[in-house]
Amino acid sequence: MDDTTQPSRPGKAFSSRCLGKLIWHISYKTVRRVVVDYPTESPLFYRDGNGFGDWGHHELTDAGSGFLRHEILFSRGTVLMFEFTDVEVSYVERAKGPAQRT
Secondary structure, eight states, X not given: OOTTSOOOOSEEEEEEEEETTXXXXXXXXXXXXXXXXXXXXXXXXXXXXXXXXXXXXXXXXXXXXXXXXXXXXXXTSOEEEEEESEEEEEEEEOOOOTTOOO
């Protein structure tokens, strides 16, 4: 991860994940650092419009000084990392569209 990234001002950050019929919302509070790490200037599996790809896996660890660290790895190799003191997690049901069947 790029350790030269400047820490963000303490504040809030937001992330969401779609899983099955639910969309999970993660709201981080008192954020001291956010990093978006692309694996390379020209990722192997990236095409315009694809974004980060699917949420692969994630880890929650102790970042020291009362902060937690949440790292999220996506299918295209991108890593999102948040350092924060508090978090709220909620979900909503995903709206049914023409491509989604139950």
